[in-house]
Amino acid sequence: MQRRINSKRRVLRDLGSVSEESKSLRIDVFTSEYCSFCEEALEIARNAAGRIAYLGSPIEVVETSVDDQPALIEALNLVALPMIQVGKSQMIGLPCPEDIERLVHETVLMG
Secondary structure, X not given: OOOOOOOOOOOOOOHHHOOXXXXXXXXXXXXXXXXXXXXXXXXXXXXXXXXXXXXXXXXXXXXXXXXXXXXXXXXXXXXXXXXEEEOOEEEEOOOOHHHHHHHHHHHHHHO
16 A cells, blocks of 8 residues: 655544534545545645635635544445545545535535
8 A cells, every 4th residue: 555645734633523513614535644546636625625715605625534533434434535525415536626616516505
């Protein structure tokens, strides 16, 4: 397995803070340092958030490492990484920015 070394601007959360407690719209990116696609998925999520900032509400991209968090993996029913979650919608794998934008728009429209 390849180990990711770049860990800049990483926000780690525990299982208790995965809930939707923030008033800003949030794109959660679940990653592992052993995932070769996770850093790219995080960058795509950041780019998508920047492209749709016109919605008027802040969009926060939060990276959560699942390394050493078996309870989080089980709670999310995580089968592969990277996983991106917007609201209650999840996407597994390396997305294109339009896929993330669609999830954000659906979340905003569905409330």
